[in-house]
Amino acid sequence: MNIWSLLAFMLGCNAFSGLRHEVVEERTSGSLPCPHSVEGTVTWSRERNGNKVALFTIDGERETRHNDPGKLYGSFADKSLYIRTLTLSDSGRYFCNDEAVELTVIPPGTIRFGATERTSVTLDCPHDDGGSHDQTWSRDTVEIHRQKGFDVSPVDRTLTLTDVELRDSGLYYCGRKAVFLQVIEATKAPPTPTTLTSTSAPSEACTTKLDFRLAG
Structure with a gap:
């Protein structure tokens, strides 16, 4: 058996199988960072039925919503995708341009x-x-x-x-x-514990870069 007891009490982001993976609780708000720093325009999309569906585009100071009638999405200065009030159905694969990030939403x-x-x-x-x-x-x-x-x-x-x-x-x-x-993967070391910090929803003039955000 190989169990890290700290994981029973943590939420955070971990990578396995070469793919960045975020795990957050249902009914919280969270953000998905781009796997790597991105310059220029970023379009966030989500995989649905094998297709990529555009959600949100950040182009300098301009932000454009796609397929988001409930205005669930926003962004931070580092071009992370902010998601309000997560539900279990939000679990899935998201893309920062063409780079994938996996999101798993778990019950409280x-x-x-x-x-x-x-x-x-x-x-x-x-x-x-x-x-x-x-x-x-x-x-x-x-x-x-x-x-x-x-x-x-x-x-x-x-x-x-x-x-x-x-x-x-x-x-x-x-x-x-x-x-x-x-x-x-067996070749990877156990993930380093991540300290959680609470944040507010992003504003139009948000300029603070956050390495990790999870709003409770």
Whole structure:
């Protein structure tokens, strides 16, 4: 087992599989930074049904909204994309011009675990304060049964994943409670803990560059 207990209490950005990955809680506001510094015009878009759909363009002092009737998007001075009041459906792949950033929105109170690929990790079923006794493990609405690489204990309902791969990263549900597992490449060191800071929504004249922002 290779678990970093600090990850159970942190939200932040981490990279795995060569792709920048941001993980934020539902019902907060967050931002997606460009993977690299960009000069000139930046257009943020989102992958939907295999296509890139434009969301927001920053061109100097000029900002243009695309496909954003709810005015959910804004920007910061470093051309990060600001997203207001995130929902689970906001999870997905976004693009700063042609560079991809992955966003995962997790339910409030989600426990986070980290593991290095090709190791094993055991996930505990979180306690449900709502009184539900459902301890069925699932992922993407598909129930997890005992199968190669997955083992659900009939005694304590823990879920053990053996020889994990990068694709095993994601949200797992035990009943109504969620656990987020992040698997990183074996050649990479564990991510450095990130200090969270609260911010306000960007204004038209925002000039402060922030390395990391997450508004609660």
